[in-house]
Amino acid sequence: MQLLFQTLVNGLLVGGLYVTISIGFSLAFGVLDVVDFAVGEWVMLGAFAGVSARAWFDIDPFAALPVVFVVFATAGWLLAPLIYRVRTSRYARPALMALAFTFGIATLARGTMLTTVGFDPRTVHTGFATGTLSVVGLDVPWLRLAGFIFAIVATGLFIGFLYLTRTGLAVRATAQNKENAGLMGVNVKRISALVYSAYVGLTGMAGVLIGAIYAVTAQVGPQYALLAFFVVVLAGLGSVLGVLVAGLFLGVLQAIVTVYIGASYTLAIVFGVLFLTLLVSPRGILRRGIAV
Amino acid sequence: MRGSITLPRVLAFVVVAVVVFTLPAWVGDYWTRILTGVWMWAGLALAWNIIGGYAGYVSFGHAAFFGLGAYTTALLMQPERHWNFFLTLPVAAAVAAVVAAIVGWPTLKLRGAYFAIATWALAAAVAELVNVADFTGGSFGLTLPVQPSTSYFFYVMLIAAIVAYVVAYVLLERSRFGYKVKAVRDNEAAAESVGINTTLVKNEAFVLSAVIPAVFGGINAYWITFINPPSVLSTEITDQMVVMALIGGLGHPWGPALGAAVLYIVNRQFLAAFGDTTSYIAMVGALVALVVVFLPDGLASLWPATRRLRLVRQLIPVGRDERPRGA
Numbered sequence: 004m005q006l007l008f009q010t011l012v013n014g015l016l017v018g019g020l021y022v023t024i025s026i027g028f029s030l031a032f033g034v035l036d037v038v039d040f041a042v043g044e045w046v047m048l049g050a051f052a053g054v055s056a057r058a059w060f061d062i063d064p065f066a067a068l069p070v071v072f073v074v075f076a077t078a079g080w081l082l083a084p085l086i087y088r089v090r091t092s093r094y095a096r097p098a099l100m101a102l103a104f105t106f107g108i109a110t111l112a113r114g115t116m117l118t119t120v121g122f123d124p125r126t127v128h129t130g131f132a133t134g135t136l137s138v139v140g141l142d143v144p145w146l147r148l149a150g151f152i153f154a155i156v157a158t159g160l161f162i163g164f165l166y167l168t169r170t171g172l173a174v175r176a177t178a179q180n181k182e183n184a185g186l187m188g189v190n191v192k193r194i195s196a197l198v199y200s201a202y203v204g205l206t207g208m209a210g211v212l213i214g215a216i217y218a219v220t221a222q223v224g225p226q227y228a229l230l231a232f233f234v235v236v237l238a239g240l241g242s243v244l245g246v247l248v249a250g251l252f253l254g255v256l257q258a259i260v261t262v263y264i265g266a267s268y269t270l271a272i273v274f275g276v277l278f279l280t281l282l283v284s285p286r287g288i289l290r291r292g293i294a295v
Numbered sequence: 296m297r298g299s300i301t302l303p304r305v306l307a308f309v310v311v312a313v314v315v316f317t318l319p320a321w322v323g324d325y326w327t328r329i330l331t332g333v334w335m336w337a338g339l340a341l342a343w344n345i346i347g348g349y350a351g352y353v354s355f356g357h358a359a360f361f362g363l364g365a366y367t368t369a370l371l372m373q374p375e376r377h378w379n380f381f382l383t384l385p386v387a388a389a390v391a392a393v394v395a396a397i398v399g400w401p402t403l404k405l406r407g408a409y410f411a412i413a414t415w416a417l418a419a420a421v422a423e424l425v426n427v428a429d430f431t432g433g434s435f436g437l438t439l440p441v442q443p444s445t446s447y448f449f450y451v452m453l454i455a456a457i458v459a460y461v462v463a464y465v466l467l468e469r470s471r472f473g474y475k476v477k478a479v480r481d482n483e484a485a486a487e488s489v490g491i492n493t494t495l496v497k498n499e500a501f502v503l504s505a506v507i508p509a510v511f512g513g514i515n516a517y518w519i520t521f522i523n524p525p526s527v528l529s530t531e532i533t534d535q536m537v538v539m540a541l542i543g544g545l546g547h548p549w550g551p552a553l554g555a556a557v558l559y560i561v562n563r564q565f566l567a568a569f570g571d572t573t574s575y576i577a578m579v580g581a582l583v584a585l586v587v588v589f590l591p592d593g594l595a596s597l598w599p600a601t602r603r604l605r606l607v608r609q610l611i612p613v614g615r616d617e618r619p620r621g622a
Contacts, residue, residue, distance in 0.1 A: 038408040040355075089587055099353045099407050100587050103541060106355070107583030110534060114577025225530060229419055232412040267427045274420035281409060282401040 009141055010262045011255055016147040017216075018254020019154035023209040024227065025234035026158055026246045027202030030165075032235065033178030034198045035083075037090055037101040041109040043228030045203055048112060049075065049210020050219040051120065053127035064211050065131045065149075071211055072204040079203030082108070083196035109224065116221035127214035150212040157205055162243065164201075174198055230257075233273055239286045315453070319446035327449050329563050331518070334452035335511050336559045338459040339532075340539035340551035342507035347537065348546035349467050350500040351480035352407050356398075356414030357536050359421040360391040360505040362528035364512030366425060369437040369522055380442075384513045391509030392502045399501040404494050422528040436523025439516060448518045455514060456552075459507045464548050466503065476500050480546070508536075531576070538579050541586050544593030553594055558582075 028042045052071050053064035060067075090101040129146075136143045165171040176184040177194045185191050213219065213227070234253050238245025256276065260269050319327045339361065346354050364387035371378040371386060394417075402413040425431045442448070467473035475496045478486040487493050516522045535558070543554025558579075565575055586593065 032408070038411060085588060092591070099347075099351060099411075100591060102353055102408065102411055103537065104584055104587040106534075106537070107580045107585075107587060110580030111577050111584060112580070114573055114575070114580055117573035118577060225419070229416060232416065236409065236412060265427075267423060270416075270423040271420045274416045277413065277416055278398070278401065281405065281413060285401075285405050285409070 005140060010258045012141055012143060014255030014258030015251055016151045018251035019151040020209055020213055021230055021234055021253050022247055022250030023154040023157050024206050025231045025250050026161055026243060027205040028231045029235045029238065029243065029246050031199050031202040034174060035086060035090060035195050036098055037086055037105060040106040040228060041112060042206060042231045043224035043226060044109045044112040045206040046210040046213055046227040047219060047221065047224040049207035050127060050214025052207060053211035053214045054125045057128055063129055063131060064127045065129045068208050068211060071207050075207030076200040076204030079200035080196055083199035087192055087195050113222060113224050120221055122220055124218035124220045126218045127211055129215050146216055150216055153212055233277055236277055237280050319449050324445050327445050331449045331452045333556050333559050334456040335515060336539060336555035337552035338456040338511050339508050339536050340543060340555040341459050341463050342504050343536040344540045344551040345463055345504035346501050347540055349476045349480060350497050352497060353411045354414040355411050355533055356418035357508050358528055358530060358532035359418040360508040361512035361532055362421060363390050363394060364509030365516035365522050365527040366431055368513030369439050369516045372439050380517055384510050387509040387513040388506040391505045395502045395505035396498060399498045403497040403501060418530065418533060422524050425528060426524045434523060436521060439520045441520050442517060451514055455510060468548055534579060538583050541583055542593055544595030547593065547595040550593050550595030
């Protein structure tokens, strides 16, 4: 029983970070109508930003989180118009061309990082959260708890922005229907860039925390992209609430598979669940996403 | 005049055919091997083009079919089973067809994004399962009997590539099926309203597009004589197929083969000059992004006769809003 509870706690803590990655990703999909294959690379680049903060400037990576956000958000802001341009071009299937574009960006990022830092795993070293917290017989590493708390705060702020501000209203309107939002005076292009840059910034920050908890290599991107895809498909593409449930579910599922079946079966089981979800309920577990 | 049989055309065709088929005698071992690779990648890019270019659904999991084919052939040719090489290829194709049907059936009803994700996850899952399973040799891989002749694979790959091209050309450019596939790509709702079973058509296209890489995977396994998950199931294989088709020209009958030839030869020269370097991955990524933005119809669109088609496509606003309301 002890092991089960410990596994569940570990899973929930990691699931929080998956929520952080996936929530921006889901929204970027809703607004830009593009599945961003680079999502895992933003995590990877974020982790390496954390590593370099320590190595180059001797700043604690956690203290550098705001800087990471700004840098990544800027990158997203610069990239978004290109994605938007491809997405709204008049070629057949612009959505899939945009998909291919982000795929190209992801491959470029992975190749560049493999060339510059190689295949060696790196860890983000931080002095903020060390040691372990013991509650009712369960061991919770402070680092993971910090990651979870960060995830809750970041996700909370993001949802607050979406539901409490005028810009957030414009974002949600754009996600629902671009043409109508445009007719109501929403600058769809600007909103798209804003959402994409916020998402990239958020994911980059999550990357720093993931890099502190697990070691990362330059080729780790696709693995996190797969997890983000999984969360978003399970949630139903475009559903924010579903992401909260699905992200935590994925964390727990992964922890249980790793402990009770074996880490090398994780992807296969994740794929199995994904496949069944698409088969049974294409709109996600909460049936709030977009079908067809 | 297009397609009509005239004496100069027949002569040109015969000359080209003779030159191509006698190439191993002319160019030496190194270029024979490179050309064998060109045929293989041309076939793979053409196969990917069926689902990606003609049906308009991006598959990021074609390496799974290539790998399944490779493993099927390798397993059947193990000493204890000792199948004939050519008999293993239909089995490889059948395995890929079944897997493609299982994956395509739920996901091709949905929007392209789901399909892209599902195929991608499939490739990851297959690679992982092969890595842990016993009968596939796990990460140690499998060894096949050695076929010593260099030109043997040149001809096998060449014939496979020609068959792949002819099958794809006949089915997609010269048959009702081709019209259906293109109709589904260009406007799914309209295609459905004229009585096309769109899900079925997309599934047929996907199965066809999965069967060809499985055959090439089988041939490739025999060619390289040793396979393991990184060599036949890596995402780089899918990446290359996608990139070659994109660079050559999506939905173009021979564009992807051109893209494959160009990129594969560049790749080999790159390796010869710089060694096994990861900067190639970066280059491929940059190429994809650049082609999507600046040359969406690929290298084939630089060919004079296709210009008109491109202009027509630009003028028709297709697929502006594929998204259902009320999300």
